[in-house]
Amino acid sequence: MNVTDTINQDKTPPHGHSGAPSIMPSAFEEPFREPLVLGNPTLHDITEKISSIPLLTPNLKFLITLFVFASMALWGLACMGYTIATGIGVWGLNNPVGWGWDITNFVFWIGIGHAGTLISAILFLFRQKWRTAINRSAEAMTLFAVMCALIFPLLHTGRPWVAFYWLTPYPNQMQMWVNFRSPLVWDVFAVSTYFTVSLLFWYIGLVPDLATMRNYVKSKLGQTLYGIFSLGWTGSMRHWHIYEIAYMILAGLSTPLVLSVHTVVSMDFATSVLPGWHTTIFPPYFVAGAIFSGFAMVMTLLVIAREVLDLKQYITLKHFDNMNKIILATGMMVGYAYAMEFFIAQYSGNPYESSVFINRASGDYAWAYWIMVSCNVISPQIYWFKKMRRNIPVMFVMSIFVNIGMWFERFTIISTSLHHDYLPASWGYYSPTWVEISIFVGTIGIFFTLFLIFAKFVPMIAIAEVKSILPTSQPTHHHDH
16 A cells, blocks of 8 residues: 555455445435446556556557557658748648648647537536546647647747747847737737646646555656656645645636637638628637537547556446537537528628629538538537446447548538638639648647557546545445444
8 A cells, every 4th residue: 555545545445355344324415426436446546557658568569559650740840841941832722721730720720629628627626526527538639739829820930930939029139029919919818828828737647546556666767757747746735735725726717718719710701801800709609619629639539548557447338428419519610610601691781792603602612611510510419318428339430430530521621711811813722732731640640649648658547536535535425334
């Protein structure tokens, strides 16, 4: 028994049975709910199971998967270097389409990162206990997605070593400062703030579990590193008190970021005077879409982790059921936004606005539009049925469909509004080059490589938080005398 187990009162239940002591129902207790942890594990069982995962020797499947994604990441980084050395002329951008895959991928990755803050902060403030088994992976996913997103605006400046510092309002001797009226500058503020707060929130939540790993790991190097990052955590009452205050403050700071970050990203489009972009529905539309795609990516990762790492006891069908309900709700919001765009375009009587949306559904990029509608609006309707919300193969395929649809949503918004401008003589068609495709593939490799490294060295499930939802940890728990 280690220090952390002792602190958390990890004791064997009475009468010698391995499960948690039975609960005597009373008239004042709420009706039975589906458990969030299966098998009635003891506190010690939870510590042993989750702490042992980072200590396992990587098997061949893990190493092959890591090699594949790391190779994708290296190829993407090479293409980024080629772009910087040569210029963005190697992309498929043309005269009417000045934004292409680059900004599409930026908005896509920012959207992916939204579910982490929602699961961690908002559900924590609303005391939703089902977040405990999935919040750690979602928070890590947020950080890695934002890292991938930040690559694209830097590349799109063409010469980042010249242009980047113009976006940062630091004291300097230049005669001209940044343009604070530019939504691109707002992006820098919003995304950097979002990343900083999310990183702190993720790290603070990790501290108790890093202390547990410090006590479990055998190597001197591992003990030293886990000891440094656990900040001397002993699990005393004073440490838990400070931890809970800091966690609550960061949750409060993170909550408005869920709404603000993608709202600011949407202003890149909404503050323009371009038909198809100049619309006030973009901020809520983008936020709903971000939560939609973010939950889908969490679903993809957790379905795989649940099977590979044998976490069925802690990541249950109840967790997936609740996540699928949120995917269904946000998918309907996105579908409403699609319909409302068409209605307002026709109702406004603006011929330019109307032509953009007619072209979007029947023009050169109609194939992208209908992929978007099929994946984002039609396919999630299957989640009205409880059996489908709890079917692992269905939810895994659906999570991939949703992210495909959300990528095409961003591509459709950008390309269909740009490739037909006010002057028909300059109309054109945008197609990505192999460099753009390679960079996007590279960011996928970076994302999954970082997630695999995270899963190898850090507990994927918050040990202390899962323990807190066990019946034995509740103040209303009764022992079976």
